[in-house]
Amino acid sequence: MRRKGFSRREVLAGVGAGLAAAVVPGCSGGDSGRSGALQVWGGVPAASGPADVVKAFQAKFPQYKVNYTRFVNDDRGNLKLDTALQGGVDIDVYFTYSQGAMALRAGSGLAADLTDRVKADPDLQVFLDTEQPRSYIDNGKVTALATAREPFFVLFNEKLRQQAGVELPQAWTIDEFRATARKLTTDTTVGTYTLPDVARIALGPNYWYDGNRSNFGDPHFEQGFRVGREMIAEGTAFPWTEVLSRHLDAYQQNSFLGEEFHLWSTAPFNLRYLYDAKKYPHDFKVAFAPSPTVDGQNWNGGSFSNFIMVNPKSPKLEAAWAFVKFWLTEGATPMLKGGKMPALGNVTDEQIVSGMLGKEPEKYFDLDSFRRVVLAADPKLATDTRLTGFPEISLAVKQQRDLCWLGEKDPGVAIREVRRLADAAIARNERRP
């Protein structure tokens, strides 16, 4: 006898099948639904340079179309990129900004092996350098290439510097940095936002690691915590209670422009706030000093960064590589306006000045010191290549530094806690398959 209706089981099975039909194609790693255009995902807003790079690429290679998608470079944005890569979303080329995410992506098969292409290209040999690496090399395979060079420097508010009668340093130590901050401290302006990373300057890349343990037993880590705390206590560095309660870590530029503090140890990406007086009003020029040295060591706190990677599942590997090579070798000039100096240094000084310092560079910057510190100098950039437990260690350092600089924890105790947590994170991550 023919049934007149559906059983509950049949209806639920139908709903489940419908759901599966809707979900499964989204998880597919195949090429169905892929567009013809090269899909590039990056964290920089298109208007801050990538749109012009794409335009120039398409002009040179009219056979390729490029679609640039911006993801926000925070936890959620990176998770979105990771799930998209894993779920088979149409992505051919993407950028990675944090070291932790890079290790994870490269180690999980989400990055194509670019070694042969890099080796075969005379223009790209520098990416094989392991002394001051500009690439991420995972088990002998080049999987990520830095597109930007981000050296740290110290910015001076020229108006306040001249009022205080302080010389603009051309070379200085961390002790001189501290003494200068003291001289520049007034009733209304704190000497500096914070201290440059003492241990980083002294120890260079991979400074958190020592063999199969952490390196926080090195005295420079405690020195950094201690000097920072002392400077806050004496009023020459910004009070950490204010930094935390106003979330200043992400908005340092506002306090610098508001002349709340004087010395600012920062990198080129923050220069964009200093040449647009309409958007970011201020009436002072900025001068540049190099990062201070520590015990004769002069590693720069900055690094090669903004790594470009190719999705190994991309069906357009040739087009993807053409785009990567174009960005690296000739296309990155538009990125200067966002403070991204090309990793290969293949731009002229004048392009950097006009690209990074806006339309009226003389009005807002001391160009002599800029040329000396940023253009002529060749700082030793410290790019990390050892990344075991990187996110856990980053968090431990931040947490303990906060407690120390709030005055709640002794620097020695805080560093010992960082060491304990870092050792545990390294051990745990090295145990993982």
Add this chain to the structure above:
Amino acid sequence: MATATVVAAGTKARTEQGSGIRPSGWIGFLFIAPNLLGVLAFTLIPLISVVVLAFTDWNLVSGLGGITFNGIDNFVAIARDPGFWHAIGLTLVYVVVSVPLTVVLGLALGIALNRPLPGRAVLRAIFFLPYIVNVVAIGMTWLMLMNPKAGLVNQVLDAFGIQPGWFASSHWALPALIVMAVWGGVGYCSLIYLSALQDAPRQLYEAADIDGASAWSKFRVITWPSLLPTTIFLLVTLIIGASQGFGLIALITAGGPGDATTTISYYMYQTGFQFYRFGYASAIGLVTFVGVLVLTLVTWRAQRGRALNDQ
């Protein structure tokens, strides 16, 4: 008679089709299908996934092929993880302080707003407002109010010689979050209590008045027992809500200073979304779920037989 006919017809239809659904029945399923799909996709499948992932080591980025089953390793690790127990401790403090405070103040406000007051409707709306305001707006406002140096709260407290560091102090950050949670929840509780108070049996109050009962006696013997089911509902929902408290922590303190506000939901977020230990984070989620379930059942059982209707 008409009812009897409909019942008989319905019984006949069910008998003909056994356990199947009448033709008009599956149309009903079609109507609820969008919602059912949503529940499946966003609740049931994730829920089952969490249970499965709790027994794995997985970093998400390695894809489904990267899932490694590790038995009960995650649960053993949880038992030995000081970070987990610290987060549980903070969550308990947060729940145990914020929930009763919210309920008590909500009850007091509800009783106050139940009396004839000039502008009562406006007052009710004002007190309910925090419940519907966006969490980002709440967070940013309190961040300014509780600025240790320039915030209004400390300017007032300065008169009493108190200067809490609020979000810039590991001792004060959790109390600050509790203050915000209580402020945000009191209006909601008062509204629920208000509706319950309006359903309280009038005749009992009239009888009590005739007997010359005091206001306290009336509250203790009539009002409170009649409000008990509402109180339990509020306790259960607030305990669940407070155990899951995440938005304000993510927005304002990111678990700090140090780990002073790393409650269990934020710890779970850190473990999963910052450290990419999704298997371990799922195990934490599962353990927390069981904990909250037990707490809820204990609360639920504690009121049985004590409500006015049960007596």
